[in-house]
Amino acid sequence: MTIDTSTDRAPDLSGEEPTLSEIPPQADNLDALESEAIHIFREVAGEFDRPVILFSGGKDSTVLVHLALKAFRPAPVPFPLLHVDTGHNFSEVLEFRDELVSRHDLRLVVAKVQDWIDDGRLSERPDGTRNPLQTQPLLGAIEDNRFDAVFGGGRRDEERARAKERIFSLRNAFGQWDPRRQRPELWNLYNGKHRAGEHMRVFPLSNWTELDVWRYIQREKIELSHLYYAHRREVYARDGMWLTSGPWGGPSEDEPVEEKVVRYRTIGDGSCTGAVESEAYTVDDVIAEVAASRLTERGATRADDRMSEAAMEDRKREGYF
Template identity: 75%
Template sequence: MTTVAHTHDTTGSPFALSHLDSLESEAVHIFREVAGEFERPVILFSGGKDSIVMLHLALKAFAPAPVPFTLLHVDTGHNFPEVLEYRDRVVAAHGLRLRVASVQDYIDAGTLRERPDGTRNPLQTVPLTDAIREHRFDAVFGGGRRDEEKARAKERVFSLRDEFSQWDPRRQRPELWQLYNGRHAPGEHVRVFPLSNWTELDVWQYIQRERIELPEIYFAHEREVFLRHGMWLTAGDWGGPKESETPEKRLIRYRTVGDMSCTGAVDSDAATLDAVIAEIAASRLTERGATRADDKLSEAAMEDRKREGYF
């Protein structure tokens, strides 16, 4: 992950921070706060753009020393191959420690049952909470942003979870002047969101400025997809397409990356960072609202999952 020199804002002051510099500084501060306050932090890393930016910030926060945190990926078994390949390549390049919690292992053991619609995103909660409990992680970094979804907009940067990994909005703590309260009882842990105040556009502009490599799935490419519930899904052995659904090749890209069974593509010819940024700037739909079927199950779908332990 190569970096370039920071640019100053347009006020004319050589000491003024640009908007991206301010966001970066806040995130780096959060990483260092957690390193000094917790014993066993972990970074959720899926190979999606938000977790990629989060890892890039962690690398900056502790350079030239290595990142002092383990990475954790909850693998649904229906992830995009390009993203898994990217994940493994980045882990190897930076000598990072990666733990994988597999949804398929839980299905094979009979602990979880496959859903009729083939969607495995809701099944991630049990492997995630089990991994947190097993490895005694006391701080868990996630790439959630407040602009993504209504439930995520309620989160603080430090979000307390009880001994069952459940979230109670009433236990949210004030965070005045960037003072974060990581106090927790034995068995509890804190979810930490360094990108809380970022927008999707901020993420893409930062990726461009820092010259961060991404999986090619985020840029326009020709792919075989089929239409379901108004979204273009990738054909695969997870349960699609059905007999009534006809695959076709289209020029598409992905705004967000998750389980193949519920992550929709968007029609796009944006093959460069400039083109993607222009496309995002003109969009009136959030990335999850436009392309994530699991968030359309109900008005409170995300909040219900968060209360159970999901991110």
């Protein structure tokens, strides 16, 4: 005899085994990851005064917004989005950002690298990339708006420095990260205590993989910028990547332009974010492609992470994402 011990229905005393359709489905991996992320959002909302979501227009930050909407529905998301605009963003990403903000009636704060260059606080780099220049405008926006918790879409599978970081990552009064000040996180208990001037970076997607993110996008039918899917684009080869021309400059005379079918695995500053040749036109296609890949999206397509073996960790110590 089989006795059903669930609280939703009376025990089955008929002596018959339950059919597959009668067995309550168990929470799968995506359910567990979603539940953890929503718990983190609610924990921060209850523990901090002025949280903000870093939003780049990429897939991870778009998933963060989706999770925040779920965490507080039917109430509005109780904190704004913060976008650090390098001035070298893809126009399609800016259009997607503005449409998403309008659709969900969200608040948006924009910190512009160009403003810091114009008034002399920053100088253009010789290589033309502005990704490393985002740190100071980011820290300035955090200080000016008195944000005490900053959500980011970083995941541990992306890069070695991010693999070291806790879900609640303390930054000092200068916005800097010190790996030696990492706090233990046992049993999903998070320590948000911080001194005046300090703030916490919070990473609800820490335990997700790129494949988890795409499977969640598929399940939740999350709309992304079309750059993530295969499309025709004029590109040129540099450092093993396909780059596209834009206000950031390029190509040089010895870099011929070709038309390729490509997509972007990650979206950042156009001067250092490469595309990959791909026939992945749909979410299902992307999932199959990512499942077969042996390189993370940053390792495959971000030139700024190739500057040195410790490029990301060095920038995180300075206050980078």
